[in-house]
Amino acid sequence: MMERLYWIETWGCQMNEHDSEKMAGILEGLGYQRSPNVEAADLALLNTCAIREKAEEKVYQALGRLGEAKRQRPEMIVVVAGCVSQLAGQQVRERAPMVDLVIGPRAVSRLPEHLARLEDERGIVDTTLYQDSLMRRSEPVRKMKERGKAWVTVMEGCNKTCSYCVVPATRGREESRQLDDILGEVMALAAEGYVEIEFLGQNVNAYRCPQSGAGLADLLRAAGRVEGIRRLRFTTSHPLHLRQPIIDAMAEVPEVCPALHLPVQSGSTAVLKAMRRGYSREKYLERVEQLRRAVPDIALGTDVIVGFPGESEEDFQQTLSLVREVGFDQMFSFVYSSRPGTVAGMMADSVPHERKVEQLIELQALQREIQFERHQRLVGREVEVLVEGRSRRSEAEWAGRTACNRVVNFPGEEVEAGQMLTVRVTEARPNSLRGELVRADEAAFLT
Ligand code: SAH
Numbered sequence: 055m056m057e058r059l060y061w062i063e064t065w066g067c068q069m070n071e072h073d074s075e076k077m078a079g080i081l082e083g084l085g086y087q088r089s090p091n092v093e094a095a096d097l098a099l100l101n102t103c104a105i106r107e108k109a110e111e112k113v114y115q116a117l118g119r120l121g122e123a124k125r126q127r128p129e130m131i132v133v134v135a136g137c138v139s140q141l142a143g144q145q146v147r148e149r150a151p152m153v154d155l156v157i158g159p160r161a162v163s164r165l166p167e168h169l170a171r172l173e174d175e176r177g178i179v180d181t182t183l184y185q186d187s188l189m190r191r192s193e194p195v196r197k198m199k200e201r202g203k204a205w206v207t208v209m210e211g212c213n214k215t216c217s218y219c220v221v222p223a224t225r226g227r228e229e230s231r232q233l234d235d236i237l238g239e240v241m242a243l244a245a246e247g248y249v250e251i252e253f254l255g256q257n258v259n260a261y262r263c264p265q266s267g268a269g270l271a272d273l274l275r276a277a278g279r280v281e282g283i284r285r286l287r288f289t290t291s292h293p294l295h296l297r298q299p300i301i302d303a304m305a306e307v308p309e310v311c312p313a314l315h316l317p318v319q320s321g322s323t324a325v326l327k328a329m330r331r332g333y334s335r336e337k338y339l340e341r342v343e344q345l346r347r348a349v350p351d352i353a354l355g356t357d358v359i360v361g362f363p364g365e366s367e368e369d370f371q372q373t374l375s376l377v378r379e380v381g382f383d384q385m386f387s388f389v390y391s392s393r394p395g396t397v398a399g400m401m402a403d404s405v406p407h408e409r410k411v412e413q414l415i416e417l418q419a420l421q422r423e424i425q426f427e428r429h430q431r432l433v434g435r436e437v438e439v440l441v442e443g444r445s446r447r448s449e450a451e452w453a454g455r456t457a458c459n460r461v462v463n464f465p466g467e468e469v470e471a472g473q474m475l476t477v478r479v480t481e482a483r484p485n486s487l488r489g490e491l492v493r494a495d496e497a498a499f500l501t
């Protein structure tokens with residue numbers, strides 16, 4: 055068989071990165087191999103994100119660059135997948151006519167059929183929000199993540215109606231997988247040597263098994279019992295759906311990591327209302343308290359948007375005060391971006407761009423301080439890390455993650471990605487920790 059090469063570039067969230075793993079698995083099943091660069095590829099796939107305008111622009115820039123490669127090699131197949139495909143499939147074809155296939159996130163498993171059709175037809179657009187997108191998911195997944203850790207999709211789609219967000223339009227209605235199918239995948243991964251599993255879903259705590267009605271708490275308890283699984287995580291959680299059974303499972307199942315990403319978006323109740331988040335500042339703070347009562351050392355992460363339409367300076371101050379009050383361990387913050395087809399997209403984008411940027415800088419400076427302070431408290435402590443690979447800062451060091459999702463860099467010989475090690479924290483930095491190796495875990499995962 056002639057060797058065919060594929061190239062995938064991915065933007066966006068973990069769900070999108072995991073979709074890329076699935077598509078890579080499908081392509082490898084069809085006999086493709088990973089290309090070292092885009093120029094040599096027989097198939098180039100862009101897996102896109104539409105969450106903010108900038109993310110969408112990047113896709114068109116990448117398509118511009120791909121156009122050059124395609125002129126050199128007209129037989130190259132160009133595929134655009136992901137959320138931009140779903141939102142603006144026809145537009146992608148109009149702006150970049152050289153695109154051969156546009157495929158939405160809920161049509162990922164249809165990739166083989168569409169590639170076969172491309173033999174005699176160009177310019178296929180499939181943005182059907184297939185209801186069975188998860189049921190059909192049995193394709194092999196080509197893991198691109200570090201060894202030792204794997205993602206597992208438990209649900210797709212979002213039934214929320216946050217006024218600023220395109221995700222309900224790009225990913226469709228919520229759909230959960232059967233609990234037994236998920237457990238089967240977890241067991242297979244454990245047998246392969248994976249020790250950490252992260253359950254994925256746009257609104258993961260709304261997970262409900264279509265057959266038994268079991269929820270995320272039941273899934274966590276069952277997955278915790280799978281032999282070989284040492285760490286469980288799940289993302290992304292909506293504060294409204296974080297009910298007591300899930301919090302109890304976090305407290306009681308030792309494998310569930312003491313870390314949670316719980317996007318707040320704003321510290322002002324008025325803005326939260328305009329965002330249609332369904333909770334107030336007080337309600338969010340209550341949830342945090344409830345979590346900390348159950349899991350005292352929990353590391354909390356969040357997302358914040360600044361400059362929402364109609365947001366006042368006072369509202370922004372409320373966000374700063376909430377961030378101070380909670381003391382998050384991690385924060386992703388964004389300048390509000392008006393998106394087509396959303397309710398907020400119809401409101402006047404009232405905060406000037408320059409002011410939004412200033413607010414973002416102020417918020418990020420505050421978060422840096424908080425994180426640094428929280429990291430300093432860990433100096434001297436021994437932490438268990440799962441090694442991800444070489445450190446980004448230095449080839450001589452390794453990088454691993456603690457159960458509470460902090461990055462620890464440390465020197466060491468005879469270390470391998472996928473190992474569980476105990477490291478003593480020697481130095482705190484705002485975004486990471488430094489440490490020294492204490493010992494390798496007895497049950498270390500070695501390949
Ligand atoms: N399902 C998740 C995350 C969705 S997108 C959740 O509900 O939390 C990831 C983050 O992007 C969001 O949490 C939000 O902070 C940000 N985001 C979404 N739409 C945005 C927009 N129009 N402008 C700026 N940031 C946005």
Ligand code: SF4
Nearest residue numbers: 212214215216219221
């Ligand atoms: Fe978007 Fe809200 Fe759904 Fe998250 S919960 S994906 S922010 S609509």
Ligand code: F3S
Nearest residue numbers: 066067103104105137
């Ligand atoms: Fe982006 Fe789609 Fe994820 S819009 S953030 S890739 S769900």
